Amino acid sequence: MLRGGVEGKLHGDLGTLASAWLTSYGEAGYNEACDISEPGDDTINLLDFSVFAENWLAEMP
Numbered sequence: 001m002l003r004g005g006v007e008g009k010l011h012g013d014l015g016t017l018a019s020a021w022l023t024s025y026g027e028a029g030y031n032e033a034c035d036i037s038e039p040g041d042d043t044i045n046l047l048d049f050s051v052f053a054e055n056w057l058a059e060m061p
């Protein structure tokens with residue numbers, strides 16, 4: 001599975017994260033681009049939201 005860094009992933013798209021929320025690899029709705037926690041764990045959960053929120057706040061002016 002490809003794993004990029006956080007850069008370029010989920011750029012401020014909360015809806016994308018929400019639609020994949022609490023899914024795991026292979027499940028309907030799973031979106032690998034949302035697995036942004038490091039290391040990735042093939043599940044979209046609070047760890048990913050935490051990374052997302054940090055990036056989101058970091059981008060605010």
Ligand SMILES: [Ca+2]
Nearest residue numbers: 035037041043
């Ligand atoms: Ca994850």
